[in-house]
Amino acid sequence: MARRQMKLGVSMIGLGYHMAAWRHPDVDPAGNMKLSHYVDVTRIAQRGKLDLVFLADGVGIRAQDEPKGALARSSKNVVFEPLTLLSALAMVSEHVGLVATASTTYNEPYHVARKFASLDHISGGRAGWNVVSSFTDTEARNFGFEKAPDYDRRYDRAGEFVEVVRGLWESWEDDAFIRDKASGINYDESKLHVLNHKGEHFRVAGPLNVARTPQGHPVIFQAGASDAGRELAAATADGLYAASQELSAAQAYYSDVKGRMARYGREPEHLKIMPGVLAVPGRTRQEAQDKHEQVQSLLDPLLGLNQLSRVMGDLSAYDVDGPVPDSIDPRMRSRAQIFLDLAKRDNLTIRQLYTLVAAGNGHRTVVGTPADIADAMQEWFERGAADGYNILPPWLPGGLADVVDMVVPELQRRGLFRTEYEGTTLRENLGVPYPTHRRAALARGLAAE
Amino acid sequence: MARRQMKLGVSMIGLGYHMAAWRHPDVDPAGNMKLSHYVDVTRIAQRGKLDLVFLADGVGIRAQDEPKGALARSSKNVVFEPLTLLSALAMVSEHVGLVATASTTYNEPYHVARKFASLDHISGGRAGWNVVSSFTDTEARNFGFEKAPDYDRRYDRAGEFVEVVRGLWESWEDDAFIRDKASGINYDESKLHVLNHKGEHFRVAGPLNVARTPQGHPVIFQAGASDAGRELAAATADGLYAASQELSAAQAYYSDVKGRMARYGREPEHLKIMPGVLAVPGRTRQEAQDKHEQVQSLLDPLLGLNQLSRVMGDLSAYDVDGPVPDSIDPRMRSRAQIFLDLAKRDNLTIRQLYTLVAAGNGHRTVVGTPADIADAMQEWFERGAADGYNILPPWLPGGLADVVDMVVPELQRRGLFRTEYEGTTLRENLGVPYPTHRRAALARGLAAE
Numbered sequence: 075m076a077r078r079q080m081k082l083g084v085s086m087i088g089l090g091y092h093m094a095a096w097r098h099p100d101v102d103p104a105g106n107m108k109l110s111h112y113v114d115v116t117r118i119a120q121r122g123k124l125d126l127v128f129l130a131d132g133v134g135i136r137a138q139d140e141p142k143g144a145l146a147r148s149s150k151n152v153v154f155e156p157l158t159l160l161s162a163l164a165m166v167s168e169h170v171g172l173v174a175t176a177s178t179t180y181n182e183p184y185h186v187a188r189k190f191a192s193l194d195h196i197s198g199g200r201a202g203w204n205v206v207s208s209f210t211d212t213e214a215r216n217f218g219f220e221k222a223p224d225y226d227r228r229y230d231r232a233g234e235f236v237e238v239v240r241g242l243w244e245s246w247e248d249d250a251f252i253r254d255k256a257s258g259i260n261y262d263e264s265k266l267h268v269l270n271h272k273g274e275h276f277r278v279a280g281p282l283n284v285a286r287t288p289q290g291h292p293v294i295f296q297a298g299a300s301d302a303g304r305e306l307a308a309a310t311a312d313g314l315y316a317a318s319q320e321l322s323a324a325q326a327y328y329s330d331v332k333g334r335m336a337r338y339g340r341e342p343e344h345l346k347i348m349p350g351v352l353a354v355p356g357r358t359r360q361e362a363q364d365k366h367e368q369v370q371s372l373l374d375p376l377l378g379l380n381q382l383s384r385v386m387g388d389l390s391a392y393d394v395d396g397p398v399p400d401s402i403d404p405r406m407r408s409r410a411q412i413f414l415d416l417a418k419r420d421n422l423t424i425r426q427l428y429t430l431v432a433a434g435n436g437h438r439t440v441v442g443t444p445a446d447i448a449d450a451m452q453e454w455f456e457r458g459a460a461d462g463y464n465i466l467p468p469w470l471p472g473g474l475a476d477v478v479d480m481v482v483p484e485l486q487r488r489g490l491f492r493t494e495y496e497g498t499t500l501r502e503n504l505g506v507p508y509p510t511h512r513r514a515a516l517a518r519g520l521a522a523e
Numbered sequence: 524m525a526r527r528q529m530k531l532g533v534s535m536i537g538l539g540y541h542m543a544a545w546r547h548p549d550v551d552p553a554g555n556m557k558l559s560h561y562v563d564v565t566r567i568a569q570r571g572k573l574d575l576v577f578l579a580d581g582v583g584i585r586a587q588d589e590p591k592g593a594l595a596r597s598s599k600n601v602v603f604e605p606l607t608l609l610s611a612l613a614m615v616s617e618h619v620g621l622v623a624t625a626s627t628t629y630n631e632p633y634h635v636a637r638k639f640a641s642l643d644h645i646s647g648g649r650a651g652w653n654v655v656s657s658f659t660d661t662e663a664r665n666f667g668f669e670k671a672p673d674y675d676r677r678y679d680r681a682g683e684f685v686e687v688v689r690g691l692w693e694s695w696e697d698d699a700f701i702r703d704k705a706s707g708i709n710y711d712e713s714k715l716h717v718l719n720h721k722g723e724h725f726r727v728a729g730p731l732n733v734a735r736t737p738q739g740h741p742v743i744f745q746a747g748a749s750d751a752g753r754e755l756a757a758a759t760a761d762g763l764y765a766a767s768q769e770l771s772a773a774q775a776y777y778s779d780v781k782g783r784m785a786r787y788g789r790e791p792e793h794l795k796i797m798p799g800v801l802a803v804p805g806r807t808r809q810e811a812q813d814k815h816e817q818v819q820s821l822l823d824p825l826l827g828l829n830q831l832s833r834v835m836g837d838l839s840a841y842d843v844d845g846p847v848p849d850s851i852d853p854r855m856r857s858r859a860q861i862f863l864d865l866a867k868r869d870n871l872t873i874r875q876l877y878t879l880v881a882a883g884n885g886h887r888t889v890v891g892t893p894a895d896i897a898d899a900m901q902e903w904f905e906r907g908a909a910d911g912y913n914i915l916p917p918w919l920p921g922g923l924a925d926v927v928d929m930v931v932p933e934l935q936r937r938g939l940f941r942t943e944y945e946g947t948t949l950r951e952n953l954g955v956p957y958p959t960h961r962r963a964a965l966a967r968g969l970a971a972e
Contacts (some may be wrong), residue, residue: 134633277667279661
């Protein structure tokens with residue numbers, strides 16, 4: 075049997091994951107609104123045989139402007155809309171998967187099902203949907219609300235949303251279309267399934283006006299850290315983004331989520347858990363350290379504080395050189411806990427904390443030689459903490475090119491990563507199974523009784 | 524001064540405008556779900572120097588299944604989602620405009636503003652939005668409703684929707700982004716405009732998370748035939764789709780809409796009225812006639828009746844060989860009136876009417892030599908009935924290739940159509956002005972007082 079290998083994606087977030095990326099000397103600061111920038115990143119990812127490029131998303135300018143003036147120092151205020159961008163990138167790539175976030179909070183399942191199904195057809199089976207809910211009030215205010223819905227309501231809606239989308243993706247069976255010119259019959263009526271979903275949040279009749287897609291349906295990613303998030307991932311996700319700083323925490327998360335899958339009749343290896351890793355490789359440790367310090371030195375203090383506020387809540391009433399308070403209202407619960415743990419462990423001030431997390435925003439950060447980084451990735455992979463990684467390049471495209479040119483060859487030498495794509499679809503490369511058409515199976519089962 | 528020339532777009536609706544297109548011997552009946560089909564059509568359109576390709580859209584399978592079994596005989600049940608498809612097509616074309624319908628009835632303005640702005644960036648300024656409202660109950664049932672909202676409510680929402688989208692497109696001024704690495708200032712805060720729209724249908728704060736686009740904002744198309752539709756077009760549209768069978772009706776429509784523009788401070792030539800024309804050219808009149816009869820002969824009676832029902836309402840209670848009733852509840856009011864006028868003029872049965880309109884569905888149909896078709900197009904263009912045309916090829920891509928290879932050269936010989944693209948954006952080719960940033964102008968005006 076072939077050796078188990080890592081799955082690798084890259085977060086293609088504007089000019090890079092680091093808040094100061096746009097000020098990096100190698101970065102075109104206008105690149106976040108240039109198609110050519112994303113084309114470059116996608117081609118580098120494919121050159122490195124990566125499984126996928128990933129576009130995070132918010133339906134609005136998500137950062138709170140705390141402290142005042144921080145927003146004007148960020149390059150993350152304008153971007154392309156993910157589904158349009160990935161459709162364009164499908165035309166300049168052949169193998170790499172194309173995954174985007176779409177929120178369940180202010181969208182309609184019919185629109186989301188349609189767009190990702192369409193992308194799957196356009197890309198020949200390379201589409202993936204990262205299911206999220208929207209937690210910022212700035213996003214709520216773009217859709218008629220003053221505040222984001224509370225956590226339970228958001229997750230309840232998200233769960234039903236995913237069910238409706240999966241149902242719509244089963245509108246047509248794989249071989250529904252006969253297209254017989256002689257008889258004039260275009261499709262077999264027994265292979266069209268009308269959803270007629272009636273739930274607490276949605277009533278959606280269907281059918282979807284897109285044929286079954288090359289992957290059966292697009293791959294589903296999630297990023298659930300909470301209990302409800304883990305359960306939803308165990309039930310429905312093919313891939314899972316995660317954030318941990320420590321091996322033990324990552325192992326606990328990994329085994330907990332995998333352990334939940336049996337109750338949904340799923341095999342543990344059919345969900346790929348891919349924690350984020352901010353990797354800064356250098357030919358020597360010193361070179362890597364210098365690179366990291368260079369981008370850190372470009373961090374505007376207002377932006378550092380802003381990033382922390384976005385996770386932990388408004389910090390403007392606190393002294394930045396005083397201790398990190400734990401009484402504020404966190405906007406991203408699990409991430410805030412990671413930050414608080416770090417602050418307590420090393421007794422950090424607010425300023426020290428935001429400087430520490432500026433690069434990875436709570437994700438694991440690894441700075442070193444290709445061997446150092448490969449070691450770090452191998453350890454978690456072999457010790458039950460990861461099936462692969464979501465690579466977070468601090469700046470783009472250079473930060474990704476460094477990983478592809480230095481770290482990927484080292485992983486390949488160790489047999490930990492592919493040297494050629496295994497399949498033609500994202501699903502085949504990730505090694506997650508083609509989905510059963512549940513409603514067809516149900517209909518056949520009933521007919522057989 | 525240069526001679527006034529026609530603007531030409533093509534309706535890239537699946538396998539063609541004719542309900543029987545998929546059965547045509549030259550048509551790949553699986554092409555409606557193949558990217559290569561749309562790539563071919565787009566490249567042919569660009570070879571013909573056409574202004575744009577246009578994707579009509581419905582958020583569901585729009586046809587009613589009346590009579591029973593009709594849907595299974597139609598190829599129009601599955602298609603790509605327009606914004607993803609046009610984004611892909613942007614990558615295999617350089618000049619032709621990319622216009623898609625997006626409904627205002629079950630969408631959010633923030634999503635629509637974002638996607639079209641993103642497409643405008645991706646395509647280097649070739650995006651257009653055709654604003655419609657959704658009138659079928661089958662679409663309503665995909666979004667939690669039993670029935671479509673009534674006409675007045677739909678149009679009221681559409682008007683406010685367009686205002687919100689235009690407002691969001693003015694979030695950032697053209698030169699808002701400084702991107703000064705040294706100071707760390709990314710944008711000029713005085714050039715960001717927060718919308719804070721609070722209306723009857725929408726509350727949308729903004730700003731949009733996409734920069735001002737190459738065209739200022741995407742070109743706006745509409746298809747208003749009713750009084751409210753004409754008024755909305757006069758106020759906000761750059762292009763207007765229309766359906767008329769007769770010169771006199773087209774002239775009346777043209778002069779009415781253009782006459783309404785003055786009250787919005789707009790020049791008549793800044794709105795291009797483009798009626799649909801189903802053109803079937805042949806090297807001889809006989810050849811053209813034979814082509815037309817061939818596709819007509821492939822029409823399934825169930826589909827013909829279905830198309831009529833979709834416009835006029837459920838006809839299943841009536842004898843298809845009896846007179847066309849005028850008491851039923853029309854689904855598309857203005858189009859139904861065109862059908863009733865045709866039926867009365869020639870005393871047609873239901874069967875005769877649906878056969879007559881099968882090809883053009885109420886649009887003008889012209890069958891003949893390239894000179895015949897150019898004559899027909901020239902007449903309306905010069906007699907105050909059209910600024911150009913939305914070409915409706917009965918089948919694709921062959922029906923478009925015929926127009927591009929036979930009719931376009933004839934129009935060019937007459938000086939009625941371009942031989943090279945005038946500009947790089949759709950807006951420049953259409954000859955409609957770059958939009959003023961109204962909110963910046965207002966802010967500057969206030970500052971000057």
